Amino acid sequence: MAVLSLHNVAKRFGNVDAVSGVSVEIPSGEFFSILGPSGCGKTTLLRMIAGFESVTSGTILLDGKDITTVRPEARSIGMVFQNYALFPHMTVFGNIAFGLEAKHVSPDDIRKKVESVLDAVRLREKLNAPVPLLSGGEQQRVAVARALVVEPALLLFDEPLSNLDVTLRLQTREEIRALQRKTGITTVYVTHDQAEAMSLSDRVAVMRAGKFEQVGAPADVYEAPVSPFVAGFVGGGNLIHGSVKEGLLFETNGTSLTLPAGFAGQVQGKAVLAIKPEAITLSAGQAGDALALIEDKEYLGFTTNFVINLSGLRLHVSAISSPETKALRPGERAHMQIDWTRCTLYREA
Amino acid sequence: MRLPRPLAVIPTLFLLLVIAGYVAYPLLVMFQQSLLVEGRLSFANYSNLFDPANRGNMEAVWNSVAVSFLSVLFSGIVGTVLAFGLTQIQFPGRALLSRLAIVPIALPPLVGVIAFLFVFGESGILPRLFQTAIGSSTPPLYLSGFTAIVAIHVYSFYVYYYLFVSTALRQIDASILEAATGLGSTPWNTFRKVIIPELRPALVGASILTFMASMASFTAPLLFAGEKRFITLLIYTTKLNGEMSLAAAQSILLTFVAIGFFVALQVSSGRQVKVGRTKGVPRTGTLPLGRGMRIVFISVISSVLLLVLLPLLTIVLISLAREGSWTVQILPGAYTLENYLRLFTDPRILEPIRNSLVMGFVTLLAVILVGVTGAYLITKGVLRRARTLLDVILTLPYAIPGTVIAVSLILAFNVPTPFSGFQVLVGTFWILPLAYFIRLYPLVVRSTTAALEQLDDALLEAGASCGAGPWRRFRRIVLPLIFPGIVSGALLTAISALGEFVSSILLYTYSSRPISVEILSQLRTFNFGAAAAYCVMLLVLILAIVSVANRVAGQKAPARE
Numbered sequence: 084m085a086v087l088s089l090h091n092v093a094k095r096f097g098n099v100d101a102v103s104g105v106s107v108e109i110p111s112g113e114f115f116s117i118l119g120p121s122g123c124g125k126t127t128l129l130r131m132i133a134g135f136e137s138v139t140s141g142t143i144l145l146d147g148k149d150i151t152t153v154r155p156e157a158r159s160i161g162m163v164f165q166n167y168a169l170f171p172h173m174t175v176f177g178n179i180a181f182g183l184e185a186k187h188v189s190p191d192d193i194r195k196k197v198e199s200v201l202d203a204v205r206l207r208e209k210l211n212a213p214v215p216l217l218s219g220g221e222q223q224r225v226a227v228a229r230a231l232v233v234e235p236a237l238l239l240f241d242e243p244l245s246n247l248d249v250t251l252r253l254q255t256r257e258e259i260r261a262l263q264r265k266t267g268i269t270t271v272y273v274t275h276d277q278a279e280a281m282s283l284s285d286r287v288a289v290m291r292a293g294k295f296e297q298v299g300a301p302a303d304v305y306e307a308p309v310s311p312f313v314a315g316f317v318g319g320g321n322l323i324h325g326s327v328k329e330g331l332l333f334e335t336n337g338t339s340l341t342l343p344a345g346f347a348g349q350v351q352g353k354a355v356l357a358i359k360p361e362a363i364t365l366s367a368g369q370a371g372d373a374l375a376l377i378e379d380k381e382y383l384g385f386t387t388n389f390v391i392n393l394s395g396l397r398l399h400v401s402a403i404s405s406p407e408t409k410a411l412r413p414g415e416r417a418h419m420q421i422d423w424t425r426c427t428l429y430r431e432a
Numbered sequence: 433m434r435l436p437r438p439l440a441v442i443p444t445l446f447l448l449l450v451i452a453g454y455v456a457y458p459l460l461v462m463f464q465q466s467l468l469v470e471g472r473l474s475f476a477n478y479s480n481l482f483d484p485a486n487r488g489n490m491e492a493v494w495n496s497v498a499v500s501f502l503s504v505l506f507s508g509i510v511g512t513v514l515a516f517g518l519t520q521i522q523f524p525g526r527a528l529l530s531r532l533a534i535v536p537i538a539l540p541p542l543v544g545v546i547a548f549l550f551v552f553g554e555s556g557i558l559p560r561l562f563q564t565a566i567g568s569s570t571p572p573l574y575l576s577g578f579t580a581i582v583a584i585h586v587y588s589f590y591v592y593y594y595l596f597v598s599t600a601l602r603q604i605d606a607s608i609l610e611a612a613t614g615l616g617s618t619p620w621n622t623f624r625k626v627i628i629p630e631l632r633p634a635l636v637g638a639s640i641l642t643f644m645a646s647m648a649s650f651t652a653p654l655l656f657a658g659e660k661r662f663i664t665l666l667i668y669t670t671k672l673n674g675e676m677s678l679a680a681a682q683s684i685l686l687t688f689v690a691i692g693f694f695v696a697l698q699v700s701s702g703r704q705v706k707v708g709r710t711k712g713v714p715r716t717g718t719l720p721l722g723r724g725m726r727i728v729f730i731s732v733i734s735s736v737l738l739l740v741l742l743p744l745l746t747i748v749l750i751s752l753a754r755e756g757s758w759t760v761q762i763l764p765g766a767y768t769l770e771n772y773l774r775l776f777t778d779p780r781i782l783e784p785i786r787n788s789l790v791m792g793f794v795t796l797l798a799v800i801l802v803g804v805t806g807a808y809l810i811t812k813g814v815l816r817r818a819r820t821l822l823d824v825i826l827t828l829p830y831a832i833p834g835t836v837i838a839v840s841l842i843l844a845f846n847v848p849t850p851f852s853g854f855q856v857l858v859g860t861f862w863i864l865p866l867a868y869f870i871r872l873y874p875l876v877v878r879s880t881t882a883a884l885e886q887l888d889d890a891l892l893e894a895g896a897s898c899g900a901g902p903w904r905r906f907r908r909i910v911l912p913l914i915f916p917g918i919v920s921g922a923l924l925t926a927i928s929a930l931g932e933f934v935s936s937i938l939l940y941t942y943s944s945r946p947i948s949v950e951i952l953s954q955l956r957t958f959n960f961g962a963a964a965a966y967c968v969m970l971l972v973l974i975l976a977i978v979s980v981a982n983r984v985a986g987q988k989a990p991a992r993e
Contacts, residue, residue, distance in 0.1 A: 154896070
């Protein structure tokens with residue numbers, strides 16, 4: 084088991100800073116996710132950890148040993164690629180045995196290890212199948228098995244589930260989590276899917292424009308986002324640009340919201356207010372804070388989403404489906420209530 | 433994943449040395465020689481070329497250009513029609529006909545030309561048949577001159593169009609055609625507005641190959657030109673007259689014209705924009721055709737392919753003819769196996785076969801070594817910026833006519849040089865495989881580059897993350913995946929080297945004469961049977977190589993869905 088530390092790791096492509104000064108310490112056995120939109124530098128960072136990209140500046144330590152310039156094959160990593168990168172000319176056995184052969188493991192041990200890792204991913208019966216004949220989900224599991232079998236110090240995942248359909252993705256997600264818990268291998272997992280990052284990780288780093296914006300346990304990142312970007316990206320919060328006047332009045336585009344006393348003294352002047360979609364409750368009958376026009380309604384089964392318009396301010400609302408939500412129709416007006424404990428106020432950057 | 437720097441330096445140096453020594457140096461020496469008259473700098477050779485009093489030179493250039501354009505036009509029509517018929521229409525025997533359609537590409541140029549001579553020439557089978565039928569004293573209709581040369585070119589080069597266009601047609605996504613039909617487009621409209629634009633790159637690519645091959649064509653003019661002049665033929669006769677510096681100037685002229693058209697065609701083709709394709713496995717589309725069109729297509733295809741087969745059958749027939757039994761008759765009067773028996777018993781006759789096999793083998797080893805190294809450096813080398821330059825330098829020799837390469841080698845290696853191990857190469861055995869190597873290694877570069885470009889870099893990264901070093905990654909991942917690509921380039925090399933004629937005729941000596949030169953000398957002494965038996969022998973060798981290559985490539989090819 085290994086501790087991974089990054090110190091001010093940066094990558095420059097020409098004039099573009101793909102990754103700028105990332106530092107983090109990932110303790111042994113942790114499942115660490117890097118979450119961010121495409122182009123934020125998360126894959127570049129992962130590839131630097133793997134050794135596929137050179138590091139422009141900074142150092143990467145694995146168990147205290149500087150591996151910044153060590154060749155990838157000497158780093159003791161296991162990597163699962165987005166397109167799986169299985170060797171198409173080999174069988175399942177050949178793919179998984181490849182890394183063991185490179186380590187000159189005896190043929191008997193190779194067979195034992197391959198069989199046991201295939202048991203772990205429930206593919207024992209596919210031992211001699213050529214990989215192009217496997218389904219997407221099976222290929223994914225072979226890729227995981229190939230990375231695990233060499234007993235790496237570090238397991239790296241590059242958006243491994245993005246090529247799977249929804250049901251398979253949920254199932255594989257649970258399997259990856261279970262395997263990681265069982266083996267206890269320190270894991271770095273790159274994804275743009277916040278649900279994936281939340282459900283798998285011990286800690287999540289939200290990345291933006293080459294930097295870690297926030298690092299923390301999934302619940303902390305979700306409940307206390309440090310910036311409007313994190314609030315918007317994790318949980319899809321409504322971001323409202325406006326300004327705080329006279330203590331507790333938040334003004335935006337001619338509309339104003341009165342903030343509760345808890346926000347007093349936090350920010351004055353230009354500000355961004357983040358309201359999570361589930362922080363807003365709509366009701367037809369009783370009087371609420373304000374009257375909003377329902378512009379659109381999207382029924383998703385367990386939840387129902389609305390788009391509402393509050394004198395020109397458009398907000399996304401998510402509610403657990405109920406007879407109440409069923410009664411609300413587009414074009415009608417509804418009363419709106421905000422749970423301010425799920426809202427955050429930021430100074431406009 | 434790129435090669436580590438030290439691993440790339442040695443092959444890069446090796447490659448540059450090979451190119452500098454065996455391609456660039458001879459061409460430069462040739463250029464220098466073209467500017468020398470009696471040891472002094474002079475433009476006399478060039479002014480001679482363009483001198484209005486010496487119209488032969490420019491006439492030869494224009495004849496070659498004209499023949500090339502006609503060859504492009506008619507090869508294009510024949511190849512495209514065949515490609516359409518054989519991909520778009522289902523009919524019994526289609527698979528067999530598809531195989532038959534690519535036969536001419538495996539035919540050594542000399543064999544094709546001789547077969548044409550036997551069938552369509554002045555004393556060929558068909559003209560005599562026609563003559564007898566109408567009771568005339570001379571054959572009223574036979575192929576000669578321009579017509580014959582264009583016909584032979586079409587016979588040999590339509591395959592480029594057939595292969596390129598049918599590949600492009602197979603890649604057209606069915607949903608595009610369905611979308612057009614769904615929007616109310618007629619088949620003709622769909623063909624014009626949807627299919628033709630999709631075929632453009634294929635047509636341009638095949639046209640470039642056909643044009644270059646026609647400009648460089650030597651064998652067909654040699655046997656059919658008659659009074660007409662052609663630039664390759666002119667270089668050959670100038671060399672035979674011993675006017676090497678004039679031959680050098682003519683070679684420079686041919687090179688410039690050939691490369692000029694090559695560049696012009698390449699530039700005018702522009703770049704193609706690929707739009708997103710269907711997710712998953714695309715289905716192949718076919719154009720809905722009426723019954724009448726089907727019948728027209730099927731009969732055209734069948735008759736064209738009959739014409740493909742006819743020269744081959746004739747060669748086999750003549751190879752069985754007793755010497756002297758085929759003079760004025762339509763078909764030979766007496767048959768025998770003697771021609772074949774002589775092949776195996778007379779050591780003088782066996783010698784050229786041995787020569788060709790040894791030279792072919794040497795060429796094969798050299799092209800694989802240089803071709804694979806070159807392809808690897810083009811796709812995975814450290815010199816990312818030099819990539820295009822390296823690509824051009826490595827494939828350029830393919831655009832240089834064989835006649836020119838032979839002339840440049842004669843001029844460069846008739847004195848000892850470091851590149852020839854301080855020996856005079858002219859007049860030795862080794863200058864022939866050297867010429868073959870220069871002409872053919874681009875085939876391996878191209879086929880291997882194509883295979884390497886298909887290779888996903890993530891596979892090499894996966895190999896590295898499993899702990900495999902560069903050599904293991906190359907041996908276990910790269911090599912098995914590009915192996916079919918190497919084999920297909922090597923196969924073309926082997927076929928071409930065995931039957932090579934254009935450079936050989938300028939470089940051989942009696943003891944190093946290859947099969948092709950021997951075939952020509954048998955033909956010149958009117959031993960038609962022996963010449964034909966040699967041709968059949970060559971075809972059998974080629975067939976054997978093709979089947980071995982197919983087996984080898986098939987075994988190593990990855991299993992696919």
